Amino acid sequence: MSRQQSSAPTMKDVAREAGVALGTVSKVINGLPVGESYRIRVEEAVKALNYRVNNYARGLKGGQTFIIAVMVPNLLNPYFSRVAHCINLELAARGYKMLLCSTEFDPVQEQNYVISAEQQKVDGIICLSYNPELEVSEDVPLISIDRYFGAKIPCVASDNYGGGRLAAEKLVENGCKNLAFLRIGSVLTNEPNKRRDGFINGCEALGVPYSLKIVDDGTPYSEFEAFLREHFHGGKLDFDGIFCVTDSLAHQIIGSLRTMGLRVPEDVQVVGFDGIRSFGDLEYTCSTIVQPVEEIAAQCVEMVLEKDRSRLPALVCLPVSYACGGTTKG
Amino acid sequence: MSRQQSSAPTMKDVAREAGVALGTVSKVINGLPVGESYRIRVEEAVKALNYRVNNYARGLKGGQTFIIAVMVPNLLNPYFSRVAHCINLELAARGYKMLLCSTEFDPVQEQNYVISAEQQKVDGIICLSYNPELEVSEDVPLISIDRYFGAKIPCVASDNYGGGRLAAEKLVENGCKNLAFLRIGSVLTNEPNKRRDGFINGCEALGVPYSLKIVDDGTPYSEFEAFLREHFHGGKLDFDGIFCVTDSLAHQIIGSLRTMGLRVPEDVQVVGFDGIRSFGDLEYTCSTIVQPVEEIAAQCVEMVLEKDRSRLPALVCLPVSYACGGTTKG
Numbered sequence: 001m002s003r004q005q006s007s008a009p010t011m012k013d014v015a016r017e018a019g020v021a022l023g024t025v026s027k028v029i030n031g032l033p034v035g036e037s038y039r040i041r042v043e044e045a046v047k048a049l050n051y052r053v054n055n056y057a058r059g060l061k062g063g064q065t066f067i068i069a070v071m072v073p074n075l076l077n078p079y080f081s082r083v084a085h086c087i088n089l090e091l092a093a094r095g096y097k098m099l100l101c102s103t104e105f106d107p108v109q110e111q112n113y114v115i116s117a118e119q120q121k122v123d124g125i126i127c128l129s130y131n132p133e134l135e136v137s138e139d140v141p142l143i144s145i146d147r148y149f150g151a152k153i154p155c156v157a158s159d160n161y162g163g164g165r166l167a168a169e170k171l172v173e174n175g176c177k178n179l180a181f182l183r184i185g186s187v188l189t190n191e192p193n194k195r196r197d198g199f200i201n202g203c204e205a206l207g208v209p210y211s212l213k214i215v216d217d218g219t220p221y222s223e224f225e226a227f228l229r230e231h232f233h234g235g236k237l238d239f240d241g242i243f244c245v246t247d248s249l250a251h252q253i254i255g256s257l258r259t260m261g262l263r264v265p266e267d268v269q270v271v272g273f274d275g276i277r278s279f280g281d282l283e284y285t286c287s288t289i290v291q292p293v294e295e296i297a298a299q300c301v302e303m304v305l306e307k308d309r310s311r312l313p314a315l316v317c318l319p320v321s322y323a324c325g326g327t328t329k330g
Numbered sequence: 331m332s333r334q335q336s337s338a339p340t341m342k343d344v345a346r347e348a349g350v351a352l353g354t355v356s357k358v359i360n361g362l363p364v365g366e367s368y369r370i371r372v373e374e375a376v377k378a379l380n381y382r383v384n385n386y387a388r389g390l391k392g393g394q395t396f397i398i399a400v401m402v403p404n405l406l407n408p409y410f411s412r413v414a415h416c417i418n419l420e421l422a423a424r425g426y427k428m429l430l431c432s433t434e435f436d437p438v439q440e441q442n443y444v445i446s447a448e449q450q451k452v453d454g455i456i457c458l459s460y461n462p463e464l465e466v467s468e469d470v471p472l473i474s475i476d477r478y479f480g481a482k483i484p485c486v487a488s489d490n491y492g493g494g495r496l497a498a499e500k501l502v503e504n505g506c507k508n509l510a511f512l513r514i515g516s517v518l519t520n521e522p523n524k525r526r527d528g529f530i531n532g533c534e535a536l537g538v539p540y541s542l543k544i545v546d547d548g549t550p551y552s553e554f555e556a557f558l559r560e561h562f563h564g565g566k567l568d569f570d571g572i573f574c575v576t577d578s579l580a581h582q583i584i585g586s587l588r589t590m591g592l593r594v595p596e597d598v599q600v601v602g603f604d605g606i607r608s609f610g611d612l613e614y615t616c617s618t619i620v621q622p623v624e625e626i627a628a629q630c631v632e633m634v635l636e637k638d639r640s641r642l643p644a645l646v647c648l649p650v651s652y653a654c655g656g657t658t659k660g
Contacts, residue, residue, distance in 0.1 A: 029442065043438075067446075075415040075430075078408070078609055085405040088432045092439065097446065100405075100430035102418045108373075109422065112359065116397075116427065120450065251610035279408055279606055280581035280615045 009049040018045035027095070067097050068304055069117035071127045073105045077248060079274045079291065080128065083145065086297030087126060094305065096123070107131035114142075124304035130217075132190070143304045145296065147190045151314040156299045157191040163289040163320040164198025165205075167243040167271045170287075170322050172206050174269055174329040176241030179203055179210040180231075182224060182253060183245035185217055192245060195273060195289075199243055211239060224249075225256050232260060240268055241328075247272035250286045254327060269328040284325030292318045339379040348375035357425070397427050398634055399447035401457045403435045407578060409604045409621065410458065413475065416627030417456060424635065426453070437461035444472075454634035460547075462520070473634045475626065477520045481644040486629045487521040493619040493650040494528025495535075497573040497601045500617075500652050502536050504599055504659040506571030509533055509540040510561075512554060512583060513575035515547055522575060525603060525619075529573055541569060554579075555586050562590060570598055571658075577602035580616045584657060599658040614655030622648045 011029070015022045018041040027034045028042040045051070070087050072080040088098045099122065103110040110131050117125050117140070124141040127134070136142050136153065144155045164181075171179055181199045185192065196214065203210040213227045231238040237257075244250035250272030254264050262268050265287075275290030277283060284290075295318045303312055324330055341359070345352045348371040357364045358372040375381070400417050402410040418428045429452065433440040440461050447455050447470070454471040457464070466472050466483065474485045494511075501509055511529045515522065526544065533540040543557045561568040567587075574580035580602030584594050592598050595617075605620030607613060614620075625648045633642055654660055 028438070039438075075405070075411045075418070076408075078406075078411075081405045081408075081411040085432065088405070088434065092434065092436075097439075097443065098431065100432065101428065102415065102430065104418065104422065106422075108358065108369075109427075113427065247609075255611070276609055278608055278615070279577075280608075281585070285608070285610045 009051045011051070013049055014042065014045045014051050017049055018042045064123055065121055066095060067099055067120075067122045068301075069099045069101065069113070069120075069122045069125045071101045071103055071110060071113055071117075071125070071129065073103050073128060073130055075102045078276045079247070079293070082293050083128060083297060086294050087301060090297050090301040094301065096301075096305070103129075105130055107133065110134060126300045126304055130185075130190075141304050141306075141309060143300045145300060146192060148315060154303055154312040155191065155315045156296055156303065157315070157317055158289075158291045158296065158320050159317040160191050160194040160320075161198035161201075162317075163273060163291075164195035164200075164243070165202035166198075166320065166322055167195075167273070167289055168199050168202025168206065168208070168210075170328065171241035171243065171269055171271060172202075172208055174241070174265075176239075176269055177208065178239040179208055179241045179243065180239040181210065181212050181214075181243050181245075182227075182249060183212075183214045184219060184221075184224075184249060185245060192273075195243075195245055221252060224253065228253075228256055228260065235261070237262065237268055242268060242270045244270065244272045247274040247276045247286055247288050250288070250327070254286065265326070265328050271322075271328060275323060284323045286325045287328040288323055288325055290321045290323050292320065339381045341381075343379055344372065344375045344381050347379055348372045394453050395451055396425060397429055397450075397452045398631075399429045399431065399443070399450075399452045399455045401431045401433055401440060401443055401447075401455070401459065403433050403458060403460055405432045408606045409577070409623070412623050413458060413627060416624050417631060420627050420631040424631065426631075426635070433459075435460055437463065440464060456630045456634055460515075460520075471634050471636075471639060473630045475630060476522060478645060484633055484642040485521065485645045486626055486633065487645070487647055488619075488621045488626065488650050489647040490521050490524040490650075491528035491531075492647075493603060493621075494525035494530075494573070495532035496528075496650065496652055497525075497603070497619055498529050498532025498536065498538070498540075500658065501571035501573065501599055501601060502532075502538055504571070504595075506569075506599055507538065508569040509538055509571045509573065510569040511540065511542050511544075511573050511575075512557075512579060513542075513544045514549060514551075514554075514579060515575060522603075525573075525575055551582060554583065558583075558586055558590065565591065567592065567598055572598060572600045574600065574602050577604040577606045577616055577618050580618070580657070584616065595656070595658050601652075601658060605653060614653045616655045617658040618653055618655055620651045620653050622650065 011025050015025045020038055024034055024038050025042050028039050068091055072084050075081050084100050091098045101113045118137055126143045128145040129147050144153050146157050148155045215223050244253055250270050254270055257264055257268055264270055272286045272288045275288050276285050278285050299316055341355050345355045350368055354364055354368050355372050358369050398421055402414050405411050414430050421428045431443045448467055456473045458475040459477050472483055474483050476487050478485045545553050574583055580600050584600055587594055587598055594600055602616045602618045605618050606615050608615050629646055
């Protein structure tokens, strides 16, 4: 076949040049597995014809762009970057691309990203948002992680309630007699707020006294230090077990406790939430309620690609587990 | 003014409704700082008019989409996620959005992302690529991190050569008499290969003997273990200082050394490269040559947005520093 083309080469031209089926070309272009020899032939044909995948043409024809926009609040927190990583793998396995946006916890940026994604005609959006007023159109499928926006926007979350309860149970199992829950974050209804409710339920079921310190986003960390000092008498804290709403907060609290001369876990045991592992040895960085990140990612991808949206549940809660990371006795 | 619009509202309509200058609307929409009262007025006007930013219209008018595509090989490695994080902050400060793609080290996915980004008419691409055959068009400004594609594609990298030399110097300063360099990665020319050259230069300048173990991507890690065993006689290693091409490899090597009954840093000192810090306390996870990630990000953004591309240098190398992370004696 002649390599001269009067107009831009199509996927069909590539298939003809490579001597393979159209589906094989499509698989190679979308990064799906095909036999190595097929892949080489397609790649050579793509080069020979200088073929460029036309997403717009593809979008206009099949009504699909094979792109899913993913929004996370931040990339430095290993929980968020791992969520994005796992979603990326799930999408790639299905021939989709991820376009990732980091909103830096800024509601205006987040709203702009959603509008921009909608306009770029992505096939769907997966959004881990802290913005209670986020506006989404119903034209583009959107799956929310952790925040419940109402029955029309399906939400995927960990079993936050069960995780809060598990944290209380594990602290008591390890000998704690008096617990505390510390949280920084939006006081508005969202899934992670259930960590507190589950924790209270666990304490009450076990008959263990507890204190709460819950502050809104933007409150300086010194409020927690003041809270710890209020409960510090004669070299001892009023409580011997602390559940922190995230691993990130747990690390800050552990730092403060050590500064006060308290030993973790000997004097005070601390449990976080997220399941962050250290970079080098993949050990848990503190005792923690582990979020099932792979499962959350798989569920989000399955739901965002579901054609019949009427079949989607409003909320999916996935089971968490406990891991000892050295800041509890077991 | 009437809120009924015969056609879709424009940015001008928003400015009129809010009673502010057009520039103020633009700033709010692009997430740039404005006075809080202005921001509220603009946001209310945006809502009242149901205004949607039209990137395509904007693109067609000003020739700009205000979107930069960023490609990294992976999101689990904190070095890569931090590069993306810093680029995101730099772009946001200039009213640009980042669309991030994670290529999972797959050259086909990477090539697809570049083609897709070019077609979506992004204003530029910043790419941390391991694909020596990546094809890029000259239509869209592209800045490469770490890989030098030739004089036409500006490249931003750490001073890898200087970093390799610094690693040798620091190991010798801490008492090492016999060094080794370990590397896994593409053997093709790229910037990180200069870490080896700088290391050799440092050893030769200081008159210190050295061994090299350099293997190509995809080689199983067991090759390094075999190398260590070859140099292990009577409970001692032939070398007492090891420079690893990344912190990631350093952590694996440290694990192997400990399994062999060797103490780090007492028996063998180890230096990595990247400057990865632990999540909890922000300590360096091993002794390391620290890449200046903020500066790399700032440089890439400045260069990708530069209108006069003839002014761009082919290669910018930014200074690195040394940090002790407990796997060396100082």
